[in-house]
Amino acid sequence: MKNRKILLGITGGIAAYKSAHLCRLFVRDGADVRVVMSEAACEFITPLTMETLCGKPVPVKMFGRTAGPLEHIDLPDEAEIMVIAPATADYLARCAAGRACDLISSVTLAFTGPVLFAPAMNTNMWNNPATARNVLTLTEEHGWHIVQPSSGDLACGWTGPGRMAEPEEILDAARALFRRDLHGHRILVTAGPTAEDLDPVRFLSNRSTGRMGYAIAHAATRRGADVVLVSGPTALPCPTGVQRVDVRSALEMEQAVNEEVDGCDAVIMSAAVADYRPEQIMEHKIKKEQEGDSRVLQLVKNPDILAGLGARFAKKSRPVLVGFALETRNAIEAARTKLQRKGAHIIVANLAADGLGGDDTRATIIDDREKMFDTGPLTKIELAEKILDHVLEYWDRP
Numbered sequence: 586m587k588n589r590k591i592l593l594g595i596t597g598g599i600a601a602y603k604s605a606h607l608c609r610l611f612v613r614d615g616a617d618v619r620v621v622m623s624e625a626a627c628e629f630i631t632p633l634t635m636e637t638l639c640g641k642p643v644p645v646k647m648f649g650r651t652a653g654p655l656e657h658i659d660l661p662d663e664a665e666i667m668v669i670a671p672a673t674a675d676y677l678a679r680c681a682a683g684r685a686c687d688l689i690s691s692v693t694l695a696f697t698g699p700v701l702f703a704p705a706m707n708t709n710m711w712n713n714p715a716t717a718r719n720v721l722t723l724t725e726e727h728g729w730h731i732v733q734p735s736s737g738d739l740a741c742g743w744t745g746p747g748r749m750a751e752p753e754e755i756l757d758a759a760r761a762l763f764r765r766d767l768h769g770h771r772i773l774v775t776a777g778p779t780a781e782d783l784d785p786v787r788f789l790s791n792r793s794t795g796r797m798g799y800a801i802a803h804a805a806t807r808r809g810a811d812v813v814l815v816s817g818p819t820a821l822p823c824p825t826g827v828q829r830v831d832v833r834s835a836l837e838m839e840q841a842v843n844e845e846v847d848g849c850d851a852v853i854m855s856a857a858v859a860d861y862r863p864e865q866i867m868e869h870k871i872k873k874e875q876e877g878d879s880r881v882l883q884l885v886k887n888p889d890i891l892a893g894l895g896a897r898f899a900k901k902s903r904p905v906l907v908g909f910a911l912e913t914r915n916a917i918e919a920a921r922t923k924l925q926r927k928g929a930h931i932i933v934a935n936l937a938a939d940g941l942g943g944d945d946t947r948a949t950i951i952d953d954r955e956k957m958f959d960t961g962p963l964t965k966i967e968l969a970e971k972i973l974d975h976v977l978e979y980w981d982r983p
């Protein structure tokens with residue numbers, strides 16, 4: 586990380602003593618480190634210690650000037666990445682709410698680059714639904730990167746999850762944020778459900794949230810790819826730097842994909858595209874008074890977008906086609922069949938119980954070169970990184 590500009594934020598937890606070691610590791614790696622601390626953090630470790638380690642003044646208070654009056658803007662402006670270790674429950678709550686009530690929260694709010702955070706807290710604080718919601722907001726809406734706390738004996742006497750990751754692990758995760766291994770590649774990602782209209786107010790859809798595809802788009806952009814995201818209806822904000830094309834139905838998604846695919850090195854199709862659509866979209870709202878006690882919906886098959894690309898790019902090495910197989914049983918078998926039938930190169934297989942709508946997911950990545958591996962339980966952003974690693978490796982293999 587030679588000459589990389591890192592802003593290390595320290596908040597008020599017992600694990601703050603480990604931040605001194607983390608700062609040393611960054612400095613030893615050649616990074617140019619600035620430190621900002623919360624007032625609570627100063628109860629656990631002194632700014633003097635951190636100043637000595639990083640060689641620069643360590644601001645703490647919004648109004649007790651250390652360098653200049655605009656520290657809350659200058660500090661984030663100068664940094665390439667921000668690492669918060671430890672991140673307290675309260676700091677996460679402030680950031681998830683977009684607060685700027687103290688220096689460290691203001692600095693974070695004004696920072697536009699990648700943020701990595703290492704939570705540390707008592708097990709019950711970590712398991713509290715409010716904390717879980719804040720972590721989800723920060724990882725999925727704000728695109729922050731988490732170094733998961735580990736399980737073990739905590740300083741408070743409890744045993745369970747909440748212990749801050751070791752500084753060496755945080756260092757590795759920070760190094761990964763500088764990875765630009767997808768630079769020069771164009772990647773098309775599809776995400777979300779499709780909505781198949783029945784009439785002006787009703788539609789058929791599914792429970793996909795789009796979070797998986799958005800995580801892939803986010804991770805690929807951060808790693809330097811030029812990303813176009815074809816998205817069905819979701820409530821998710823578009824990740825920074827991603828070109829999003831909004832669609833509604835499977836037919837619209839097919840058209841958008843076909844228009845965007847030329848020149849792509851990979852197409853990652855995580856959207857849950859409806860297999861069928863109503864044969865007819867009624868011009869006016871269907872009225873039950875006119876329908877009687879039952880109504881038959883006539884459905885017609887939607888095009889299979891992945892299979893269409895498989896046929897169009899058969900025997901070509903680019904784009905690498907990645908499909909998803911979400912099944913309620915026999916996911917691996919179904920994925921293998923899908924690989925062949927659709928002419929895809931890689932399939933990410935998972936069971937609905939392990940992934941759909943949940944916070945964590947677990948998948949098996951299978952490719953047409955007989956490579957297969959089980960990811961184990963991961964957050965969506967972690968799985969996104971694994972899928973991109975697999976695509977990179979696929980490109981590089983003869």
Ligand SMILES: Cc1cc2nc3c(=O)[nH]c(=O)nc-3n(C[C@H](O)[C@H](O)[C@H](O)COP(=O)(O)O)c2cc1C
Nearest residue numbers: 596597598599623625626673674675676705706707
């Ligand atoms: C001894 C002690 C240890 C604490 N350890 C933690 C901790 O590990 N994680 C946490 O979220 N809060 C911890 N707290 C509570 C925070 O210090 C408190 O919520 C504080 O307001 C956080 O402020 P900050 O987020 O600005 O640093 C601890 C408090 C005390 C007194």
